[in-house]
Each structure stands twice: as structure tokens, then as C-alpha cells.
Amino acid sequence: MNFMRKFANNFxxxxxxxxxxxxxxxxxxxxxxxxxLSFMFHDRVSAIAAGVVAxxxxxxxxxxTRRQQMRSMLVIGLALVLxxxxxxxxxxxxxxxxxxxxxxxxxxxxxxRFGAIFNIFAISVxxxxxxxTVMPTETLSAALQxxxxxxxxxxxxxxxxxxxxxxxxxxxxxxxxxxxxxHCSLHLQWLAVHIxxxxxxxxxxxxxxxxxQDRRHLILFNxxxxxxxxxxxxxxxxxxxxxxxxxYTIGKALSILNDSCYQIALSKIKLAEEVQxxxxxxxxxxxxxxxxxxxxxxxxxxSLKQKPEAYFSYLQQxxxxxxxxxxxxxxxxxxxxxxxxxxxxQNLHKL
Amino acid sequence: MxxxxxxxxxxxxxxxxxxxxxxxxxxxxxxxxxxxxxWAILTAMVLISQTWGESIRKSITRICMTIIGxxxxxxxYFCIKDSDYLLFTCLLSCIFFIVFFLEISYxxxxxxxxxxxxxxxxxxxxxxxxxxxxxxxxxxxGAIITxxxxxLILPSHAKTQLDKDLxxxxxxxxxxxxxxxxxxxxxxxxxxxxxxxxIRLLKAFALLENHAKTMNYEVFFSSYSQKQLKxxxxxxxxxxxYVISLVETLPFIQYTESQALIKQELIKxxxxxxxxxxxxIEHLHDFPAHLKLNDLEESKxxxxxxxxxxxxxxxxTKSSWxxxxxxxxxxxxxxxxxxxx
Numbered sequence: 001m002n003f004m005r006k007f008a009n010n011f012x013x014x015x016x017x018x019x020x021x022x023x024x025x026x027x028x029x030x031x032x033x034x035x036x037l038s039f040m041f042h043d044r045v046s047a048i049a050a051g052v053v054a055x056x057x058x059x060x061x062x063x064x065t066r067r068q069q070m071r072s073m074l075v076i077g078l079a080l081v082l083x084x085x086x087x088x089x090x091x092x093x094x095x096x097x098x099x100x101x102x103x104x105x106x107x108x109x110x111x112x113r114f115g116a117i118f119n120i121f122a123i124s125v126x127x128x129x130x131x132x133t134v135m136p137t138e139t140l141s142a143a144l145q146x147x148x149x150x151x152x153x154x155x156x157x158x159x160x161x162x163x164x165x166x167x168x169x170x171x172x173x174x175x176x177x178x179x180x181x182x183h184c185s186l187h188l189q190w191l192a193v194h195i196x197x198x199x200x201x202x203x204x205x206x207x208x209x210x211x212x213q214d215r216r217h218l219i220l221f222n223x224x225x226x227x228x229x230x231x232x233x234x235x236x237x238x239x240x241x242x243x244x245x246x247x248y249t250i251g252k253a254l255s256i257l258n259d260s261c262y263q264i265a266l267s268k269i270k271l272a273e274e275v276q277x278x279x280x281x282x283x284x285x286x287x288x289x290x291x292x293x294x295x296x297x298x299x300x301x302x303s304l305k306q307k308p309e310a311y312f313s314y315l316q317q318x319x320x321x322x323x324x325x326x327x328x329x330x331x332x333x334x335x336x337x338x339x340x341x342x343x344x345x346q347n348l349h350k351l
Numbered sequence: 352m353x354x355x356x357x358x359x360x361x362x363x364x365x366x367x368x369x370x371x372x373x374x375x376x377x378x379x380x381x382x383x384x385x386x387x388x389x390w391a392i393l394t395a396m397v398l399i400s401q402t403w404g405e406s407i408r409k410s411i412t413r414i415c416m417t418i419i420g421x422x423x424x425x426x427x428y429f430c431i432k433d434s435d436y437l438l439f440t441c442l443l444s445c446i447f448f449i450v451f452f453l454e455i456s457y458x459x460x461x462x463x464x465x466x467x468x469x470x471x472x473x474x475x476x477x478x479x480x481x482x483x484x485x486x487x488x489x490x491x492x493g494a495i496i497t498x499x500x501x502x503l504i505l506p507s508h509a510k511t512q513l514d515k516d517l518x519x520x521x522x523x524x525x526x527x528x529x530x531x532x533x534x535x536x537x538x539x540x541x542x543x544x545x546x547x548x549x550i551r552l553l554k555a556f557a558l559l560e561n562h563a564k565t566m567n568y569e570v571f572f573s574s575y576s577q578k579q580l581k582x583x584x585x586x587x588x589x590x591x592x593y594v595i596s597l598v599e600t601l602p603f604i605q606y607t608e609s610q611a612l613i614k615q616e617l618i619k620x621x622x623x624x625x626x627x628x629x630x631x632i633e634h635l636h637d638f639p640a641h642l643k644l645n646d647l648e649e650s651k652x653x654x655x656x657x658x659x660x661x662x663x664x665x666x667x668t669k670s671s672w673x674x675x676x677x678x679x680x681x682x683x684x685x686x687x688x689x690x691x692x
Binding site for chain 1: 361369381389448595596600603670674
């Protein structure tokens with residue numbers, strides 16, 4: 001059971017909100033239905049055309065809202081159907097398909113100058129064009145029939161995309177945010193345990209590197225979601241951008257805390273019992289707050305259910321304890337921990 | 352030619368390389384009468400990358416996973432070849448994992464893609480070991496075309512990129528450190544400009560990391576050593592961490608009149624750190640033995656003496672120095688990391 005829970009947690013962290021899994025499921029469903037219907041009414045080549053266009057239509061659709069995503073998908077679908085059809089028409093002409101492939105290859109990379117949004121779109125167009133050149137066709141009417149099958153494949157993909165698990169990018173963003181906070185909470189709990197033990201400094205350093213890598217993909221994922229928005233509402237975008245920056249700055253505060261713990265372990269500084277206890281309590285309370293963050297997403301406004309004011313008193317207590325220490329190299333790490341905790345508190349307060 | 356390559360945008364350069372790679376693959380396919388030339392064309396196209404090192408990395412991944420995926424798919428096919436339903440189920444499963452891993456892992460995408468090709472062919476016309484060998488051969492040829500094209504046509508080597516990225520990164524770090532100390536001297540909170548520079552610094556580091564990783568694949572063909580690469584990145588990571596920590600600390604510093612007492616020492620510290628940055632940037636590849644970087648021990652002693660004297664006069668000011676102390680600790684750590692570099 002422990003293994004299953006670990007696997008589920010690991011899987012959830014790789015795919016917060018199950019966004020990728022849902023998209024993958026929609027893709028195979030669209031391909032399956034498209035191929036099945038095409039096969040019933042047409043030939044094998046039409047079935048492949050329908051399946052390929054259905055599959056590629058569902059990848060890399062930009063847009064924050066449903067309407068924007070619909071518009072984007074219509075443009076993408078049209079481009080894919082056209083590229084397949086033109087390529088298939090040219091199939092009997094080797095020089096024609098060679099020139100077409102060379103031109104489309106050039107454009108595929110050239111379009112990247114207009115933004116990351118075009119990356120998957122460009123490669124999808126190239127791939128459907130490529131499949132079109134490879135699929136056998138004898139006459140123009142046969143090629144047009146294959147094109148119609150491709151259009152049917154796109155239509156099926158379009159319907160499935162907006163009826164089954166429609167993508168709510170804002171919800172995915174927030175699910176990611178929640179996972180990130182949970183991850184940070186676990187990191188703080190780990191530090192709380194190891195600050196009092198004589199843990200090897202290298203283990204503490206490795207913990208920082210491991211956590212950084214794990215949190216990085218969550219940050220990158222949210223960055224990808226933000227980049228996929230096309231002309232979103234200013235207020236909403238500002239809020240999401242602030243959340244995104246907070247993800248980063250909280251991660252930074254944790255790095256400062258981890259680094260200080262590492263330096264304490266490296267220099268073998270013996271902390272007073274009182275200071276140790278205060279640190280453990282403070283770390284655990286912040287960990288608890290991060291673990292219990294609830295984010296509401298109601299009609300385009302986002303707010304937190306809890307505020308961290310209660311934890312400010314722990315911060316103040318720790319600061320008062322530091323007054324007993326002389327300001328020298330030995331107390332430098334404790335002062336840095338104090339700074340890291342302040343940064344953490346302030347960033348949580350900004351949420 | 353190198354200068355011309357630098358002036359082109361990466362997207363244009365890659366577009367020209369892709370068009371040429373596809374052209375070569377098409378011509379070779381016609382000339383040598385490849386059975387399935389389209390696989391070589393497809394491979395040549397998709398392996399074009401930003402730098403030569405990245406192209407090599409993707410090519411090695413592609414070839415290895417094509418072999419492993421092809422063999423796995425073929426073995427599965429031989430077990431279930433009599434059932435079209437099972438073959439179709441396997442095909443759909445492969446599509447599922449391709450889409451799932453699309454933004455996570457190129458390695459797994461290629462593995463499942465190769466399996467998908469096996470099952471697709473199996474459903475359409477049947478699969479056999481001859482097709483498997485042809486697939487591996489064509490993939491290999493496509494990869495070679497990409498590597499040669501990337502190396503000869505408008506090449507962009509990760510090492511060249513790295514030689515530009517590293518001094519640029521250190522200059523940004525130097526500027527940001529300087530700006531932070533200036534803001535402290537003028538008792539200002541973090542400005543918009545400092546925040547923008549912070550973002551630029553982080554982006555510069557992400558770019559450098561990317562180029563350093565792909566440079567591993569060019570190491571056999573360049574004068575950079577593995578050891579240099581291995582020690583450089585973590586050290587730079589630590590440097591960036593402390594520079595960013597400086598920016599993060601500024602809003603927390605409590606400005607008091609007594610900080611005017613240490614103004615001269617802070618100006619000296621600023622000057623010494625700037626000098627150290629300049630020396631490191633100028634001598635990145637060949638640090639002369641006679642050249643020594645400045646440490647901050649003297650300034651540190653002077654500052655601590657003055658702070659402790661202030662605290663002894665008025666104990667209530669002690670807590671107001673906490674954040675400044677952390678700030679100064681980060682400046683010292685930045686200097687220590689420069690000494691390590």
C-alpha cells in the first residue's frame with residue numbers, strides 16, 4: 001500500500017491535475033473513433049489520415065479560455081487538413097513532394113521566431129504533410145477523399161476535446177501550485193527533523209539539489225501554461241503571474257534555509273537547545289500552513305482561505321532569541337535562517 | 352562564416368539546416384535507392400537542434416531508443432501477431448504514452464514512437480525483422496545526415512555559445528551585485544530595474560546550463576575538459592544563489608542613521624568585489640599565477656568593529672542590524688565563490 005501511495009504521489013507530481021493523462025486519453029479516443037468511422041466508409045489510407053490528423057489536432061492548443069482554445073484549434077485543424085491534402089495530391093509527383101517537404105521543413109523552424117506557441121503547431125503541420133506525401137494515392141479524387149477523411153478526423157477531435165475533460169488551464173495552474181506548496185511543506189518538515197540531528201552536511205546539500213530539480217518541473221509547467229494564454233484578462237493574468245513569481249520566491253527562501261542548515265552542519269556549529277526547539281517549531285508551523293493552503297477558483301477570482309498572520313508570532317520569538325547572540329560568523333547562519341523565514345512569511349502573506 | 356552565423360537568428364539558422372538536411376536525405380534516398388527513404392528524411396528533420404551538441408545528444412537517444420523500442424515492439428508483435436485487437440490495443444497504448452511523455456522525456460517518446468510504428472505496420476501490412484533492420488538503418492543514416500549538416504552548415508557549437516554565455520552571466524552578476532550595494536548605500540528598497548536584471552540573470556543561467564549540458568556531447572571534439580564542466584556549473588549555481596539572495600534581502604533591511612558610519616567601508620567592499628569580478632571575467636581561460644583576487648577580511652573586521660561599537664552604545668539597535676548582517680554575509684560569500692572560480 002505504501003508503494004502504491006508513493007507511486008500515486010510520484011505520478012501526481014509528474015502530472016498535476018492529470019492534464020497530460022487526460023490529453024493522452026482524449027488523443028487515443030479521437031484516433032480510435034476517427035479510424036473506426038473512416039474504415040467503415042473509406043479505405044485504409046483514409047483511416048490513417050483521419051487518425052493522424054485527429055491525434056495531432058489535440059496537441060499544443062494555445063488559449064486560456066474555452067473560446068480562445070476553440071478558435072486556436074480551428075486554425076490548427078484547418079492547417080493540418082490542408083497540409084495533408086496538398087501533400088497527398090502531390091504524392092504521384094516526386095519532385096513536387098521533395099520541394100514541398102523542403103519548404104515545409106524550412107518554415108517549421110522559421111516560425112519559431114514568432115513565439116514558443118508555434119513550436120508544436122509547426123511540427124504537427126510538418127508531420128501531417130509528411131504522412132500525406134507517404135500515403136499512396138492514384139488520382140486527385142482519391143486524394144480529396146483522403147482530405148475529407150482528415151477533416152472528419154479533425155471534427156471528431158474537436159468534439160472530443162471540448163466535451164470530454166475540457167482543459168481548464170487555470171485549474172491546472174492552481175493544481176500545480178498546490179502540489180508545489182505541498183512539496184515545499186515536506187522540505188520544511190525534513191529540515192525541521194535534520195536541524196537537530198548531526199546529519200552529514202552533504203546529505204543536506206543533496207536534499208537542496210534534489211528538491212530544486214523536483215520543484216523546477218512544476219515551475220516550468222506553470223510557465224508553459226502562462227505562455228499558452230492568448231490575450232487573457234489583465235486582472236487574471238496579473239494574479240496568476242504573481243502566483244508564479246511567489247512559487248519562485250518561496251523556492252528561493254527554502255534554498256536560503258537549506259543552505260544555512262548546510263553551513264551549520266558543515267561548520268559543526270552546536271545550536272543551543274532553545275534555538276533548536278524554536279527552529280523546529282517554526283519550520284513545522286510554516287510546513288503546516290503550506291500543507292493546508294486551499295485555493296478557491298470562483299468566477300475568475302482567486303483567493304486563499306487561510307492567512308499566515310498567526311505564524312508571525314513564531315517569527316518574532318525567534319528574532320528575539322537571536323538578540324542573545326553576538327553578531328559574528330557563528331551567528332551568521334542563524335541570521336540567514338531568520339531572513340529566509342521572513343521572506344517565506346512575506347511571500348505567503350502576499351498571496 | 353562564424354560571424355555570419357552569429358548574426359542569424361537561431362530560428363533562421365535551424366530552418367536552413369533543416370531544409371538542407373531534408374534535401375540531402377531525399378537526394379541520398381534517390382541515389383542509393385533506399386527502401387524506406389522517408390524514415391531517413393523524418394529522422395534528419397526532427398533531430399535538428401539549437402546547437403551541434405544538442406543534435407548529437409538527440410541523435411544518440413534516437414538511435415538507441417529506436418533499437419531498443421524496435422526490438423521490444425518486434426518481440427511483442429511475434430507474441431500477439433494473430434490478434435488484430437491486441438495489436439490495435441498496443442498501438443493505442445503507445446499513442447497514449449507518446450502524448451503523456453511529449454513534454455517530459457524525449458527518450459520515452461522515441462521508445463513508444465518506435466513501438467507505435469511496429470504495431471501500425473503490423474496492422475497494415477505485417478511486420479518482420481527485415482523492416483526492423485531497415486528502420487534502424489534509416490534512422491542511423493538520418494542521424495548522421497543531421498550531425499554532419501549541423502557541424503558543417505552554419506554550425507552553432509555549444510562551446511562557442513558557452514564562451515559567450517559565461518562572461519555575459521558574470522557581467523550580469525557583477526552589475527546586479529553592484530546595484531544592490533548601491534541601493535543599500537542610498538538606503539533604497541528594490542527597484543524595478545534591479546528586479547528586471549534579476550530575471551535576466553536567471554534566464555542567462557538557464558541558457559548557460561542548457562549549453563553546458565549539450566556541450567558534454569561535444570567534449571570529444573573540443574578543448575574543454577569534463578572536469579572543468581563538472582566543477583563550473585555547481586559553482587555558478589551557488590554564485591547566482593547568493594546574488595539573488597542579495598536582491599531578496601534588500602526589501603527587509605531596516606535603514607538607520609548609524610549605517611552612515613560604515614558607508615566608507617561599504618564603498619570599499621563594492622569596489623573590491625567589482626575588481627574581482629572584472630579579473631575573473633578577463634582571465635576566464637588562463638588565470639595567471641601572479642594575479643590574486645582581493646579578499647574582504649580587512650573590510651569585514653572594520654565593519655564588525657563599528658557595528659559592535661554602535662550596539663554597545665545602544666543595545667536596542669541590535670535587531671536593526673540583522674538583515675544588514677545577512678546582506679553582508681551574502682556579499683562575502685559571493686566574493687568567496689569568485690575566489691573558487
